[in-house]
Amino acid sequence: MVTLKKIYTSIGLFFLIILLGIIGFTSWYTVDESEQAVLLTFGKIDEGIIDPGLHFKMPWPIQDVKKLSKETFSLQFGYREENGEVVEEFPEDTKMITGDENIVLADLVVQWKITDPGKFLYNAKDPENILYNATSASLRGVIGSSKIDDVLTSGKAEVEANVRDLLTKLMEDYDIGISILAVKLQDVELPNEEVRKAFTQVTDAREMMNTKINEANKYSNKRRQEAEGEKDAIISKAEGDRAARIEKAKGDVAVFNALYNEYKKHPEITRKRLVLETLDQVLPNADVYIMSDDGGTIKYLPIRPLEGNQVVPTPKQQDSERSGKNE
Missing domain, CATH: 3.30.479.30 (Band 7 domain)
Incomplete structure (x- = not known):
């Protein structure tokens, strides 16, 4: 015979099993690597983000867990x-x-x-x-x-x-x-399409303008570089000419000093030498002779270089030739 006591005992055992099941199933939780969780105690946030893994807590409804994704x-x-x-x-x-x-x-x-x-x-x-x-x-x-x-x-x-x-x-x-x-x-x-078309035309024109500006800048830079190169070449040539003229001037000074020293030693000889050298420079193709008077007969000695195998007669031979002609 089922008594009231057995009924109460059975009901108590049933609720106890349910309570133990709730405690057993709600006293732990896991958080995955892709998750983040927040722990609530009587509905109030107790902890923030919890590290992944297995965690324990007070059973529901004392504590509860809300999980959210970490994804973007x-x-x-x-x-x-x-x-x-x-x-x-x-x-x-x-x-x-x-x-x-x-x-x-x-x-x-x-x-x-x-x-x-x-x-x-x-x-x-x-x-x-x-x-x-x-x-x-x-x-x-x-x-x-x-x-x-x-x-x-x-x-x-x-x-x-x-x-x-x-x-x-x-x-x-x-x-x-x-x-x-x-x-x-x-x-x-x-x-709308009409506005898009008009704006496309404006954009194309602007791009063409930028292209022309870039081309002009490129040409300007090219010409500037060429001008810089020409300028450097002219400067370099001028520097070379300046150095050459300085060296030539130094050489001329050295020659002049050497002539001056010789002039101080032998002024007459040096003077005649300078005259002859000057004549040779001024009249390079002229025939130059050294002339002298001797008893009414002019004797001369040509000093122009011999041309070919032509023999220049000596002054005595020239006098003999004149005497034969007179006879």
């Missing part, structure tokens, strides 16, 4: 992508006005991760939605203070950097445990 997440602003393909676009989110009052469509990707699980879980109801709205505000603020040329061409890197800095500041102010790793603009384009 991607926020796709202005579109939704699945398996590498865009499956949905949000043009109303991406339509913005630049600082020079032009309309552009801009979307981007934000790389972020959870750095404080406690703040991510309990400082905001929907931190990812806050991140999305903060991204929109940051991008619109930067685009709104930029010119359309910078946004569409060479200023994209600066836009990305400014959006990253502004979004990082907002996340620090909101204090929701999120860190921004990178911001990358995906597409920045004009709203």
Whole structure:
């Protein structure tokens, strides 16, 4: 016969087994390498990020564990992508006005991760939605203070950097445990085909202008280098001429000093020698003779170099020839 005592005992044993099971299954937990966890004691954060491995705690409901991923997440602003393909676009989110009052469509990707699980879980109801709205505000603020040329061409890197800095500041102010790793603009384009075509033409013209400027600078540098080379060559030649003239002047001085010393020793001989040398320099092709008078008959001695085998007669032979002719 089943008594009331046995019923109470059975119920007590049942609850005891359940309690022991809860204690056994909730007194330990594991944290994977790709996870981070936060330990709660009566709903209050007791510990922050816990190292990977096996850990023990007080059984539920005294202590509880919340686990979050350590991976890097991607926020796709202005579109939704699945398996590498865009499956949905949000043009109303991406339509913005630049600082020079032009309309552009801009979307981007934000790389972020959870750095404080406690703040991510309990400082905001929907931190990812806050991140999305903060991204929109940051991008619109930067685009709104930029010119359309910078946004569409060479200023994209600066836009990305400014959006990253502004979004990082907002996340620090909101204090929701999120860190921004990178911001990358995906597409920045004009709203319709006609505007895109006109802007493309302007961009092509600007690129052609830059090309011509680069070519002109290249030609200018080439001509400048050639001019520098010619200048150096002229200077070098002038330096060589200067050195040669200095050496020649030194040689002339040495010759003059030598002549002067000889002149002091033998002035008459040196004077005649100088006269003859000067005549030879001034009249190189002239016939030079040494003349003398002797009793009415002029005798001369040609000193021009002999030409061929012609024999020049001596003064006596010349007198004999004259006497024969007179007879």
